[in-house]
Amino acid sequence: MKKTAVYPGTFDPVTNGHIDIIKRGIKIFNKIIVAVMFHPKKSTLFSLEERIFMLEHSLKGLKNIKIEPFDELLVDFVKKKNAQVVIRGVRAISDFDYEFQMALMNRQLANDIETIFMIPNGIYSYLSSSLVKEIAQYGGNIDTLVPMFIKNQLQRKFKL
Amino acid sequence: MKKTAVYPGTFDPVTNGHIDIIKRGIKIFNKIIVAVMFHPKKSTLFSLEERIFMLEHSLKGLKNIKIEPFDELLVDFVKKKNAQVVIRGVRAISDFDYEFQMALMNRQLANDIETIFMIPNGIYSYLSSSLVKEIAQYGGNIDTLVPMFIKNQLQRKFKL
Amino acid sequence: MKKTAVYPGTFDPVTNGHIDIIKRGIKIFNKIIVAVMFHPKKSTLFSLEERIFMLEHSLKGLKNIKIEPFDELLVDFVKKKNAQVVIRGVRAISDFDYEFQMALMNRQLANDIETIFMIPNGIYSYLSSSLVKEIAQYGGNIDTLVPMFIKNQLQRKFKL
Amino acid sequence: MKKTAVYPGTFDPVTNGHIDIIKRGIKIFNKIIVAVMFHPKKSTLFSLEERIFMLEHSLKGLKNIKIEPFDELLVDFVKKKNAQVVIRGVRAISDFDYEFQMALMNRQLANDIETIFMIPNGIYSYLSSSLVKEIAQYGGNIDTLVPMFIKNQLQRKFKL
Amino acid sequence: MKKTAVYPGTFDPVTNGHIDIIKRGIKIFNKIIVAVMFHPKKSTLFSLEERIFMLEHSLKGLKNIKIEPFDELLVDFVKKKNAQVVIRGVRAISDFDYEFQMALMNRQLANDIETIFMIPNGIYSYLSSSLVKEIAQYGGNIDTLVPMFIKNQLQRKFKL
Amino acid sequence: MKKTAVYPGTFDPVTNGHIDIIKRGIKIFNKIIVAVMFHPKKSTLFSLEERIFMLEHSLKGLKNIKIEPFDELLVDFVKKKNAQVVIRGVRAISDFDYEFQMALMNRQLANDIETIFMIPNGIYSYLSSSLVKEIAQYGGNIDTLVPMFIKNQLQRKFKL
Numbered sequence: 001m002k003k004t005a006v007y008p009g010t011f012d013p014v015t016n017g018h019i020d021i022i023k024r025g026i027k028i029f030n031k032i033i034v035a036v037m038f039h040p041k042k043s044t045l046f047s048l049e050e051r052i053f054m055l056e057h058s059l060k061g062l063k064n065i066k067i068e069p070f071d072e073l074l075v076d077f078v079k080k081k082n083a084q085v086v087i088r089g090v091r092a093i094s095d096f097d098y099e100f101q102m103a104l105m106n107r108q109l110a111n112d113i114e115t116i117f118m119i120p121n122g123i124y125s126y127l128s129s130s131l132v133k134e135i136a137q138y139g140g141n142i143d144t145l146v147p148m149f150i151k152n153q154l155q156r157k158f159k160l
Numbered sequence: 161m162k163k164t165a166v167y168p169g170t171f172d173p174v175t176n177g178h179i180d181i182i183k184r185g186i187k188i189f190n191k192i193i194v195a196v197m198f199h200p201k202k203s204t205l206f207s208l209e210e211r212i213f214m215l216e217h218s219l220k221g222l223k224n225i226k227i228e229p230f231d232e233l234l235v236d237f238v239k240k241k242n243a244q245v246v247i248r249g250v251r252a253i254s255d256f257d258y259e260f261q262m263a264l265m266n267r268q269l270a271n272d273i274e275t276i277f278m279i280p281n282g283i284y285s286y287l288s289s290s291l292v293k294e295i296a297q298y299g300g301n302i303d304t305l306v307p308m309f310i311k312n313q314l315q316r317k318f319k320l
Numbered sequence: 321m322k323k324t325a326v327y328p329g330t331f332d333p334v335t336n337g338h339i340d341i342i343k344r345g346i347k348i349f350n351k352i353i354v355a356v357m358f359h360p361k362k363s364t365l366f367s368l369e370e371r372i373f374m375l376e377h378s379l380k381g382l383k384n385i386k387i388e389p390f391d392e393l394l395v396d397f398v399k400k401k402n403a404q405v406v407i408r409g410v411r412a413i414s415d416f417d418y419e420f421q422m423a424l425m426n427r428q429l430a431n432d433i434e435t436i437f438m439i440p441n442g443i444y445s446y447l448s449s450s451l452v453k454e455i456a457q458y459g460g461n462i463d464t465l466v467p468m469f470i471k472n473q474l475q476r477k478f479k480l
Numbered sequence: 481m482k483k484t485a486v487y488p489g490t491f492d493p494v495t496n497g498h499i500d501i502i503k504r505g506i507k508i509f510n511k512i513i514v515a516v517m518f519h520p521k522k523s524t525l526f527s528l529e530e531r532i533f534m535l536e537h538s539l540k541g542l543k544n545i546k547i548e549p550f551d552e553l554l555v556d557f558v559k560k561k562n563a564q565v566v567i568r569g570v571r572a573i574s575d576f577d578y579e580f581q582m583a584l585m586n587r588q589l590a591n592d593i594e595t596i597f598m599i600p601n602g603i604y605s606y607l608s609s610s611l612v613k614e615i616a617q618y619g620g621n622i623d624t625l626v627p628m629f630i631k632n633q634l635q636r637k638f639k640l
Numbered sequence: 641m642k643k644t645a646v647y648p649g650t651f652d653p654v655t656n657g658h659i660d661i662i663k664r665g666i667k668i669f670n671k672i673i674v675a676v677m678f679h680p681k682k683s684t685l686f687s688l689e690e691r692i693f694m695l696e697h698s699l700k701g702l703k704n705i706k707i708e709p710f711d712e713l714l715v716d717f718v719k720k721k722n723a724q725v726v727i728r729g730v731r732a733i734s735d736f737d738y739e740f741q742m743a744l745m746n747r748q749l750a751n752d753i754e755t756i757f758m759i760p761n762g763i764y765s766y767l768s769s770s771l772v773k774e775i776a777q778y779g780g781n782i783d784t785l786v787p788m789f790i791k792n793q794l795q796r797k798f799k800l
Numbered sequence: 801m802k803k804t805a806v807y808p809g810t811f812d813p814v815t816n817g818h819i820d821i822i823k824r825g826i827k828i829f830n831k832i833i834v835a836v837m838f839h840p841k842k843s844t845l846f847s848l849e850e851r852i853f854m855l856e857h858s859l860k861g862l863k864n865i866k867i868e869p870f871d872e873l874l875v876d877f878v879k880k881k882n883a884q885v886v887i888r889g890v891r892a893i894s895d896f897d898y899e900f901q902m903a904l905m906n907r908q909l910a911n912d913i914e915t916i917f918m919i920p921n922g923i924y925s926y927l928s929s930s931l932v933k934e935i936a937q938y939g940g941n942i943d944t945l946v947p948m949f950i951k952n953q954l955q956r957k958f959k960l
Binding site (some may be wrong): 091125126131141144 | 712
C-alpha cells in the first residue's frame with residue numbers, strides 16, 4: 001500500500017519551517033508532493049519558476065519528494081496525483097483556526113482525502129515567509145530562518 | 161411587544177450559512193431586516209443591486225423578512241429602523257473574537273442595542289462567501305453551499 | 321407570538337454579571353426563566369435553596385422573570401417550559417469554546433431550541449462566581465461584583 | 481515500509497467520534513494500535529476491561545487494528561510497539577491548545593515520534609465521552625453519538 | 641539602573657487606548673520612547689509628521705516620554721536607543737497570537753531585548769485605530785475613544 | 801525610583817520555565833519577590849517548606865531575588881511588599897485567557913498594581929509543573945525540564 005501526501009503552499013520563499021515539516025512528513029509517507037500554488041491574481045515576491053527553483057535547491061538530497069506547481073482546487077490536484085492525504089503545518093492557534101476551516105471544506109469537496117496537521121520544530125514556531133521577507137528587506141539576520149541559498153536570493157531581490 | 165432584529169452583512173454572495181441563520185432568527189424575532197452593507201471603497205464581486213437581488217431570490221417565501229441596503233454606521237441604521245437587536249452568526253473562534261470587538265464598540269455607540277450571536281448548522285461551519293467564490297472560480301462543486309440560483313450567478317460571473 | 325427564554329446556570333452565587341445578562345435578555349424576550357442547576361454530586365458553596373433565595377432577592381422588582389430549579393437535561397427542561405431559546409453569557413474566548421460545544425450538542429438533542437449568546441457589560445468581563453468566592457474568602461472587596469445582599473451571604477458563609 | 485500509528489485515549493466509553501478517527505486513520509497507516517490508558521488514580525466510569533471490551537465490540541470487522549492497554553509514558557509505549565506516529569483527533573480550539581502542548585512535550589521526550597492531528601466528521605465536533613455520559617445519565621437520546629452496544633452498556637451502568 | 645522601554649506602533653491616529661498603555665508604562669520604566677513606524681509602502685490616513693504631531697499634542701504634560709519615528713527593524717531601533725524592553729498592549733486573543741509571534745521573532749533577532757505585554761483599561765478593550773477611523777468617517781461619536789484634538793483632526797481629514 | 805515586581809505561583813515544583821522568566825524579569829526590575837502560594841485546601845505534591853527550599857536552591861547565585869510565601873489575596877501581598885508590578889509568564893493561548901481574567905480582576909481590586917506578561921524561552925513553551933510531575937512519576941527523562949536538584953527531589957518523592 002503506497003501512500004502519497006501533498007504538502008501545498010505558496011513557498012514565497014521556502015523557509016526552514018517548511019523544510020522541517022517536509023522532513024517529518026517523509027518519515028511517515030512513501031512520497032510527498034510539494035505543491036506550489038500559482039494564483040495569477042495574487043502577487044508574490046518570487047515568480048512561480050523562482051519558487052520552484054528555490055524549493056528544488058533546498059530539498060536537494062531528500063528522497064521521495066516531488067515539486068510541482070498547481071493552479072486548481074487543491075482537492076482536484078490531490079486526486080489527479082492519486083494522493084490520499086494533505087499535510088499542513090500548524091504553528092499557532094490562529095493558524096489552526098483557518099486550517100480547520102479549509103480542511104472541513106476540502107472534505108466536503110472530496111470526502112476520501114484526509115488532511116493531517118503536523119507541528120514544526122518549536123524553534124520555527126514564530127516563522128513565516130512574510131516575516132522572513134520583512135526582516136530581509138531591512139537587512140536583518142535570517143541565517144537561522146532560511147537556507148543560505150534562499151538568503152542570497154532574498155538579498156538579490158531586495159538589492160541589499 | 162414587537163421585536164425587530166437586524167442581520168447585517170456584505171452577502172457577496174449569500175450562502176446557505178446565511179440563510180440558515182436567517183431561518184433560525186425568524187423563529188425568535190417578529191421581523192428580521194437583512195441589511196446589505198454598501199461601502200463605495202470596498203470592492204465586491206457582485207454589485208449592491210445584484211447582492212440584494214440574490215438575497216430576494218434566496219429568501220422568497222420566508223415571511224417577516226425585509227432586505228435593505230445601508231451605507232452608514234450599523235447602530236445608526238438599527239435605530240432608524242426601530243430595531244433593538246443585531247444578529248451575528250459565528251462559526252469559529254477567530255470569528256467570535258472580531259465579533260466580540262464589534263459588539264462592544266457598537267454598545268459603546270448605542271447602549272440600548274443588543275448584539276446576539278447564533279451558531280449556524282454544523283454542516284456550514286466551514287462556509288464563507290470568500291471560500292464559495294474561490295471554489296466556484298475553479299469550477300468546484302458548490303451545490304450544497306449556496307442555492308442553485310446563486311450557483312448560476314457565480315458561474316455567469318466567472319464565465320464558466 | 322410569546323417568546324420565552326431560559327437562562328441556565330449554577331449561580332453559586334449570582335453575580336452582577338449574571339444580573340446584567342438577565343436585564344439585557346428581558347429587553348428581548350417576553351419572559352425569562354432563570355434555571356438553577358441542581359446536581360446531587362457536584363458540590364456547591366450554597367445549597368439549591370440558598371441559591372434560589374439569593375437570586376430572588378437580587379432580581380426583585382424585575383418583571384417577567386421566573387426562577388426555577390432543574391435537575392434534568394437542559395433541553396428537556398426547556399421543552400417542558402415551552403421555551404424556545406437558551407441564553408448564555410460569554411465573556412472570554414475559552415468560555416465560548418465550551419459554550420459552542422454545549423450549544424451544538426443541545427441542538428443535536430433538540431433541533432427546535434436555539435442557543436443565543438450575549439455579552440455582559442465590559443466591566444464584568446473578568447467576573448465569575450468562582451473568582452468572587454475566592455476573593456470573598458480572603459476578605460477582598462467585592463462591592464462592585466455582587467449585590468450587597470450576596471456580599472453579606474458570602475461573609476456569613478466564610479465567617480468573616 | 482510498514483507504518484504503525486498509536487491512537488491513545490481513555491475511551492470511557494468509546495464514541496462515534498473516536499470510531500470515525502480510527503476509520504480515517506486506517507486509510508493512512510498499515511496498522512493502528514488503539515491504546516487504552518490505565519491510570520490507577522484516575523477514576524473512570526468503566527473499568528479497563530470494560531473499556532477494552534467495548535472497543536473490541538465497536539471496532540469488530542475493521543482490519544489492521546489492535547486494542548491494547550498502557551500504563552506508562554505514551555512515548556515509551558509507542559517505542560515498545562515499534563510505532564512511529566501518534567494520532568490525535570482535534571475538535572475545538574481549546575482541544576488543540578492542550579494537544580499542541582502534549583505533542584511538543586512528547587517530541588522532547590522522543591524526537592523520532594511524530595504526532596499528527598486529524599479532524600473527525602463535523603457532525604461529531606461537539607462530541608466527547610464526558611458529554612455522552614452526562615446525557616446518558618439523564619436518559620437523553622444518544623443514538624447518534626455511540627454504537628448501540630455502548631448505549632446499552634451506559635444504560636446498564638446508570639441503571640436506567 | 642536606568643530602564644528605557646520602547647512602545648512601537650503606527651498611531652494612525654493615537655487613541656485613548658494607546659495613551660492608557662503609555663501612562664501605565666511610565667509608572668514602571670524610567671523613560672518610554674514612543675516609536676512611530678514609518679513604512680514608505682504602507683499607506684496611512686495621516687502622514688508621519690501628522691501622527692507624531694498628534695502624539696505630541698496628546699501626551700503633553702507627561703514626563704519621561706519621547707516620540708520618535710523609525711523605519712528600520714524594531715530590534716535595531718531599540719538597540720540604537722539603548723533600550724532594553726519593548727512594550728505591547730494586548731486586548732484580545734487574536735491580538736496576542738500575532739504579538740506572541742512577533743515577540744519570539746524579535747527575541748531570535750536580539751536575545752537581550754525583552755517584550756512585555758500590558759492590558760489597557762477594560763473600557764478600551766474594543767478600541768483600535770481602524771475602528772476609530774471607520775466610525776469617524778461615518779460621523780459617529782468618538783468622544784470617549786480619542787482626545788478632543790484627535791477628533792478634530794479626524795473630522796478635518798474626512799471633511800465632516 | 802526603585803521598582804519591585806512580584807512573581808507569584810505554586811511552584812510545585814519550580815521548573816526551568818519559571819527560572820527563565822525570573823532571569824528575564826530581573827533584567828527589568830530592581831528586585832523580584834518570588835511569591836509562593838500557600839492554600840490550605842489545595843493539595844500539592846510538595847509542602848510549602850519544600851517548595852520554598854527548592855526555589856532557594858534553584859535560584860542560588862541570582863541577585864535581587866527574594867522568596868516568600870503568601871496565603872492572602874495577591875494584591876494585598878503586593879501592596880504589603882511595596883511592589884508595583886505582578887509578572888506572569890504566558891505560554892499558550894489558553895494560558896493567556898485565564899491570565900487576562902486574573903489581571904483585570906486584580907486591577908479592579910487594586911488599580912495601581914500593573915500586571916505584565918512575559919514569554920519564556922520557546923523551548924519551555926510546553927512546560928508546566930503538572931507535566932513534569934506526570935513524566936517524573938513514570939520515570940521519564942526530565943533532565944532538560946528542571947534543575948538536577950529538583951529532579952532528585954521528584955525521584956525521592958515518587959520513590960523511583
